[in-house]
Amino acid sequence: MAPRAKDNQEGRALLTLRERILGGVLPGGTRLFEVPLAEEMRISRTPLRAAMSRLAEEGLLERARGGGFLVRAFTVADVIDAIELRGVLEGTAARLAAERGVPEARLAEMRALLETLEGCFGAGRAVAFERYAGLNGAFHDALQHLPGSEIIARELQRTKTLPFASPSAFLPDEAAHAAFEHSLFYAQAQHRALVEAISAREGARAEAIAREHARLARRNLDHLIRTKAPGAPISPALALVID
Amino acid sequence: MAPRAKDNQEGRALLTLRERILGGVLPGGTRLFEVPLAEEMRISRTPLRAAMSRLAEEGLLERARGGGFLVRAFTVADVIDAIELRGVLEGTAARLAAERGVPEARLAEMRALLETLEGCFGAGRAVAFERYAGLNGAFHDALQHLPGSEIIARELQRTKTLPFASPSAFLPDEAAHAAFEHSLFYAQAQHRALVEAISAREGARAEAIAREHARLARRNLDHLIRTKAPGAPISPALALVID
DNA sequence: CTCCGCCTGAATGTATACATTACCGCCCCC
DNA sequence: GGGGGCGGTAATGTATACATTCAGGCGGAG
Numbered sequence: 001m002a003p004r005a006k007d008n009q010e011g012r013a014l015l016t017l018r019e020r021i022l023g024g025v026l027p028g029g030t031r032l033f034e035v036p037l038a039e040e041m042r043i044s045r046t047p048l049r050a051a052m053s054r055l056a057e058e059g060l061l062e063r064a065r066g067g068g069f070l071v072r073a074f075t076v077a078d079v080i081d082a083i084e085l086r087g088v089l090e091g092t093a094a095r096l097a098a099e100r101g102v103p104e105a106r107l108a109e110m111r112a113l114l115e116t117l118e119g120c121f122g123a124g125r126a127v128a129f130e131r132y133a134g135l136n137g138a139f140h141d142a143l144q145h146l147p148g149s150e151i152i153a154r155e156l157q158r159t160k161t162l163p164f165a166s167p168s169a170f171l172p173d174e175a176a177h178a179a180f181e182h183s184l185f186y187a188q189a190q191h192r193a194l195v196e197a198i199s200a201r202e203g204a205r206a207e208a209i210a211r212e213h214a215r216l217a218r219r220n221l222d223h224l225i226r227t228k229a230p231g232a233p234i235s236p237a238l239a240l241v242i243d
Numbered sequence: 244m245a246p247r248a249k250d251n252q253e254g255r256a257l258l259t260l261r262e263r264i265l266g267g268v269l270p271g272g273t274r275l276f277e278v279p280l281a282e283e284m285r286i287s288r289t290p291l292r293a294a295m296s297r298l299a300e301e302g303l304l305e306r307a308r309g310g311g312f313l314v315r316a317f318t319v320a321d322v323i324d325a326i327e328l329r330g331v332l333e334g335t336a337a338r339l340a341a342e343r344g345v346p347e348a349r350l351a352e353m354r355a356l357l358e359t360l361e362g363c364f365g366a367g368r369a370v371a372f373e374r375y376a377g378l379n380g381a382f383h384d385a386l387q388h389l390p391g392s393e394i395i396a397r398e399l400q401r402t403k404t405l406p407f408a409s410p411s412a413f414l415p416d417e418a419a420h421a422a423f424e425h426s427l428f429y430a431q432a433q434h435r436a437l438v439e440a441i442s443a444r445e446g447a448r449a450e451a452i453a454r455e456h457a458r459l460a461r462r463n464l465d466h467l468i469r470t471k472a473p474g475a476p477i478s479p480a481l482a483l484v485i486d
Numbered sequence: 487c488t489c490c491g492c493c494t495g496a497a498t499g500t501a502t503a504c505a506t507t508a509c510c511g512c513c514c515c516c
Numbered sequence: 517g518g519g520g521g522c523g524g525t526a527a528t529g530t531a532t533a534c535a536t537t538c539a540g541g542c543g544g545a546g
Contacts, residue, residue, distance in 0.1 A: 008506090009530065034498070044531045045498090046289070053296040066538080067498050081394040084335065092331045096324075151324040155398055251499065251536090277528070287501045288528090309508060310528050 009043040013051035016041060021060050021071055028073025031064065059162055074162070076225065080218065082162050087214020089156045090143060094206035097146040098198045106146060110195050113139050117188060132184060139191060143210075146198070183216055190216070252286040256294035259284060264303050264314055271316025274307060302405055317405070319468065323461065325405055330457020332399045333386060334450035337437060340389040341446040349389060353438050356382050360431055375427060382434060386453075389441070426459055433459070 020026045032052060034045045041048065052069045055061040061069040113135065120132040144156045190213045197206035263269045275295060277288045284291065295312045298304040304312040356378065363375040387399045433456045440449035 033496095035496090046530055046532090049293070049498090050296070050529085053293070053300070057296075057300045078394050081339075081392045084339070084392075085395055085398065088331055088335045092327065096327070149324045149327075151321055152328055155328065155402070159398070252501095253499075276526095278526090289500055289502090292528090293499085 009047035010050045010054075013041055013043060013048050014054055017051060017055055018058075018060065021055070026071045028071050030071040032061070032069045032071070034068075059158060079221065082159060083214055083218050083221065086156070086159050087211045087217075089152060089159060090140070090214070091207035091210035093144060093146060093149060093152050093156060094194060094198055094210045095203040096148040096152065098201050098203035098206045100148040101201065102146055102148070102198055106142075107195060107199050110139065110142050113142060114188075114191055114195065117191065121185070121188075136187075143194070183220055187213065187216055252290035253293045253297075256280075256284055256286060256291050257297055260294060260298055261301075261303065264298070269314045271314050273314040275304070275312045275314070277311075302401060322464065325402060326457055326461050326464065329399070329402050330454045330460075332395060332402060333383070333457070334453035336387060336389060336392060336395050336399060337441055337449035337453045338446040339391045339395065341441045341444050341449045343391040344444065345389055345391070345441055349385075350438060350442050353382065353385050356385060357431075357434055357438065360434065364428070364431075379430075386437070426463055430456065430459055 017026075017032070026032070034048055038045045038048045052061055056063055056069060060072060062072045064070050117132065117135045117139065120129075120135065140160070144153050144160070190209055194206055194209045194213070197203075197209055260269075260275070269275070277291055281288045281291045295304055299306055299312060303315060305315045307313050360375065360378045360382065363372075363378065383403070387396050387403070433452055437449055437452045437456070440446075440452055
């Protein structure tokens, strides 16, 4: 019937472009010209255009007036709004899950994730940060995919994959680690409270906790902006990791 | 440099497909085969695929596993969630606008829109419904595009253009008009209160009003489901109009 | 000197032929 | 009788040539 191989030309172009955009090789506002890109990747313009179209769907590119694609540019204000939006959507997902009920097995999975997250606080600082970020992402994924709302999960997915900057290029340095460490304890406490609220079917409380959780990320971002040297690249991704 | 004409093949395919999907000619789950569609439209597969890709971006189509596109199918639960989501996003937009401040000129425009909306209540019933729906849409557009959050406006736009069904195919009948009429007065009162709250920079109040506004739509949808004959087509669009 | 118009180049839009692959039914073997 | 492999077929993936259109420069005329 039809191919679904992921090692096709479109897939390769998709990965290459996404990597370059997230890696900062292609700054926001850059126009992507089909011919040179296709020649460089040794593919034809057809799968390249398909890949660009999918990246537009993801929100990494935007269509230029008159045709063609631009790398989407984000401002600090956009990042702040995205954090706000994420808090609102996660809050809604948590509230709906609480109101509509969640199977005990799913809640048990999330509690297990929280146990593992606790383990990060005993280990060495740098290593713990890496582990924490990964497990934290897993927890939020689980929260997003709680049963109760496909539609909201979809929007949340879009918001979480917004192409702010390269996560790896902006990992927090040691000083940032120290500054944010205390916030991690608070964040973890919020994680626990969130699961408890959903478990107790207290929707309003679950929503409030998720929002406060996002406010923590917002505060960390503000701190990062204040303490970074003026003109230094801000890490939007960092704010979304340390939440 | 590049063409920007909108009467190109892709544009025609886009309009044709969107019309058929929203018109219910292509029910949810229908697979769109490129070759027959392209032949019927007398265009080649290339612009047709581009059009389908854009429709996937809009949320009207989804990519099938193994390639190709399906018309996205929505359940009643999806519509309920979409109403919920819309209330949440409009609430957030209203809150942020209130917190961050809105130029008086913009508020004046919205107040003028409200004045016009009031006019619908004096006229004949059927005519007023049509006018009300249009003006109501304009009001919500204005709300969406209040300064303060591009990111949230974007998500809101996606939510509002979700392809539930043909609006025209499901316009409420006379009985529905009567049943919903009283809710319009309440809705209009909420519109006024919303603008006042934003004007007074009371963010929390603005958000609460927007949410309650969505709850009204939800209640109308529930009523519609209960009173319609079982098996009769439900109008998701109606619920989004009469809010 | 200025302005209008053509002309050329560069970029995307489109058509079409060909390649690839997933699905489905058939057949063989167990 | 059932399951697994195998091929045909239909649909999408890809390449390439050509069409279209816009922008900008260049030249000629007023």
